[in-house]
Amino acid sequence: MxxxxxxxxxxxxxxxxxxxxxxxxxxxxxxxxxxxxxxxxxxxxxxxxxxxxxxxxxxxxxxxxxxxxxxxxxxxxxxxxxxxxxxxxxxxxxxxxxxxxxxxxxxxxxxxxxxxxxxxxxxxxxxxxxxxxxxxxxxxxxxxxxxxxxxxxxxxxxxxxxxxxxxxxxxxxxxxxxxxxxxxxxxxxxxxxxxxxxxxxxxxxxxxASFDRPNIRYRVRLKERARQQLFEFIQDAHPGESGIVYCMTRRATEEVAAWLSERGVRAVPYHAGLSGETREFNQERFLREDGLIVVATVAFGMGIDKPDVRFVVHMDLPKSLEAYYQETGRAGRDGLPSDALLLYGSQDVYRVRAMLESSEADLRHKHAERQRLEALLGFCEQTGCRRQGLLAWFDEAHPGACGNCDNCLEPPETWDATEPARMVLSCIYRTGQRFGANHVIDVLLGSSADRIRRLGHDQLSTYGIGREYPRSVWQSIVRQLLAQGFIRPDPEGHGGLCLAEECRSLLRGERQLVLRRDTRSSRKKRARTGDGASAQIDPADRDDWEALRACRREIADAEGVPPYVVFHDATLLAMLQVRPATLEEMASVSGVGRHKLERYGEAFLRVFNG
Structure with missing residues (x-):
């Protein structure tokens, strides 16, 4: 007692x-x-x-x-x-x-x-x-x-x-x-x-307490070739490290896991449709093995206490900013550098907008869900500090310029898109507010497709007025108009685009619209974080670092527990910095309590003392 x-x-x-x-x-x-x-x-x-x-x-x-x-x-x-x-x-x-x-x-x-x-x-x-x-x-x-x-x-x-x-x-x-x-x-x-x-x-x-996770680097990337983007991100930034990749569907989790495995990246799927034995086996592997990646639906992760998850990737939009924060928060629980990458595109925006429009929830709930959606899309499209926008949703002020998000590290270019946006809105209106983005863009570009002529859309005043911009620019404008609520999906679910009430001020010339200019991503390698501590380890200490990890692995295997239950990476890093020669010195290492000192102290001292 x-x-x-x-x-x-x-x-x-x-x-x-x-x-x-x-x-x-x-x-x-x-x-x-x-x-x-x-x-x-x-x-x-x-x-x-x-x-x-x-x-x-x-x-x-x-x-x-x-x-x-x-x-x-x-x-x-x-x-x-x-x-x-x-x-x-x-x-x-x-x-x-x-x-x-x-x-x-x-x-x-x-x-x-x-x-x-x-x-x-x-x-x-x-x-x-x-x-x-x-x-x-x-x-x-x-x-x-x-x-x-x-x-x-x-x-x-x-x-x-x-x-x-x-x-x-x-x-x-x-x-x-x-x-x-x-x-x-x-x-x-x-x-x-x-x-x-x-x-x-x-x-x-x-x-x-502050919701800020300063060790997590937040990145949002335009979705191009999503699987290849994921593969390059892992290879460049986190080779051989543990991570979680979230997908929208069960099928996608299995396909992405298999695709990564075929390319030499150790990955397993996790979703509610797998048998209980398979889910438990894959989860246990993730907890006990170094460098394994789980590709999962959001059914995975809430109960994971693994501290050395080095990255979380969202292949599709999460449900809300709260969900995004919770899911990305599974990275870097040990306080070491970690990444959160969100791949995001027009189809994601259209899909979540359409789900909201077709919802049968009461007005109060729909209003709350709309607020959450606006916050999430605003986070994806914002040009300022990601951390500032994310924390604002939790009523926490942040000065910005965090130095650890994509917008702070590589500030995006913006441009005055007021006139092109009006062209899009006008074309949606003149085509009857029942056609999708591709058709609207075809009209703007003056396409000679049979369907355009058959519908008489080659006779509209908006036909061909957008030839000065390539299709990719119009796709970017449509995506951002959707994200900012100027247009919305057809509530009948036929795939068309409609004007939203918010567009009136833009059409009347009462406001200006500044958008981010999308740039195609090029593969840029950065210094790898290794196992989260690599960037802080002197090359001369590499052998001792690996010896500490091997010692931890041997003990964990003998006791049938994940390695982090013995000691976190952060504690091993602290040992490497202190380099204890006695149990008394080992006791001063952060994360080594009295019980663990008695149980494991001598074994880890042998790494330094031979």
Whole structure:
């Protein structure tokens, strides 16, 4: 049992920092971690919003080790529970999980340990937590706290809605004296309000840390030959490194994975249509092997705690900026340099616009979804700092000029496209607002195609007025007009383009339109990041770096865990910089706690001492 902070003597009032150092091996808290920990340790309720990789887990794990009783952690995915419990056990923490996939004997042992007060933390899915049997057990034992992870799942406005989360509000009524903390990395103002209303007791404190992930480089590229662009990006920037590639459809995930494999890039597919055994096998490979790429639908990744994912690529538009932020946040959880690449084209814009137009949702929901769509398309087309635009959606100001996004590193060229845009709008109107982009562009270019003549469109005033620009420029203009809401897909779903109300001011000459000038991408190699630490490793230290990784791999294989459970890359990098000769010196390395020092210290010292 752990003493509550109120009973600690004066010289131990900084117990959170002591646990951070001795158990987890870190010297200082980050961001608002300490504030959340103090609130929950003191018995108060809290909502904590922190970026992926920002240390949310410590905000309930440390109070769990300081307060009396067992902490119950609600987690939505079995894989996530398993990874977090395995990692905690390697820190010497008494952690366990309960889920439907457990062997009955293991489940009975976990339930026995829970009833006997032998657990510091219990991870459980919301469905199992709310069973009568488990709730009755919890009422009979001391409880340190309830932690609700991925709390945005409660919101119907969020991108990972789980109706089971809606029922968790009853915990506050049934256990009124147990502090509750809800945590998420993704929540706009609407979602935060719903979390507070549905999950936490009145008066809960809200702690919002910066959502900025400065180690992630954001890039948006015009989709040309998407697979070749992906292949060149991997070869140039991340050869031999772990990454996630997101595709819209199940079929695409399998085709892209096979296409990469044929070219010597180790890749496996993941989607809900695969058998459970295949999904689990591919996920386990991704967790345990270095340099494997998973090509997946968004069904993959929410429960992944792998810290050394070096890149995330979206081959299609994500659902929203929240989804984009959450999915790209799976890269670089260890704080080392990582990339987020989004490939984006006219068909993506048309598709998401058409989905919105055909939605049968009520007006309020359609309005909210339209706002989210406008924000996502605005992010893709913006000419300023990506980080500034992304963080603004989460109500966080950023000065711009981040120096780590494509627009800051290679500022895009813009041009006054007011007159050409009016030509497009006029041509859409004169052709009857029922033809697609290719037909409209054919009219503007003065095409002699039979269909143009048959429809009489060669007699229109807009016929041939756009010959001064190539087709690629007109395609760019149409895409950006769609993105900015001046035109929209035919609501009847026939593939045509219609004028939107927003275009009136442009047609009347009341406003100017400045667009980004698309440039065809050329293959530019940049210094590879290697395994995320390579850029920081002196060539003379390369052999020792590989020896540290080999030592970690040997231990991980023997224990049947992913390598990062032993030590993160960032910890190995810190070892390389400190080059410890004794266990005392090893103890000073960031990420080496007391338990891991005793368990692995000698093995890693041998790398330096022979």
């Amino acid at each position: 752990h003493p509550s902070p109120e009973t600690l003597p004066a010289d131990e009032r900084d117990a959170p920092l002591r646990v951070l150092r001795e158990t987890f091996g870190y010297e200082a808290f980050r961001g608002r971690q300490r504030e959340v920990i103090d609130a929950v340790t003191g018995g108060r309720h809290a909502l904590a919003l922190m970026p992926t990789g920002g240390g949310k887990s410590l905000c309930y794990q440390i109070p769990a080790l300081l307060r009396n009783g067992t902490a119950v952690v609600v987690s939505p995915l079995i894989a996530l529970m398993r990874d977090q419990v395995e990692a905690l056990r390697h820190y010497g923490v008494r952690a366990a999980y309960l889920n439907s996939a457990m062997d009955p004997r293991d489940r009975r042992e976990c339930e026995r340990a829970l009833a006997a007060g032998e657990l510091d933390l219990l991870y459980v899915a919301p469905e199992r937590l709310l069973t009568d049997a488990l709730l009755a057990t919890l009422e009979r034992i001391p409880l340190a706290l309830f932690a609700i992870d991925e709390a945005h799942c409660v919101s119907q406005w969020g991108h990972d809605f789980r109706p089971e989360y809606m029922q968790l509000g009853q915990l506050a009524e049934r256990f009124p004296h147990t502090p509750m903390v809800a945590l998420t990395a993704t929540a706009d103002a609407r979602t935060r309000s719903e979390i507070l209303q549905r999950l936490l007791p009145a008066g809960a404190e809200t702690f919002v």
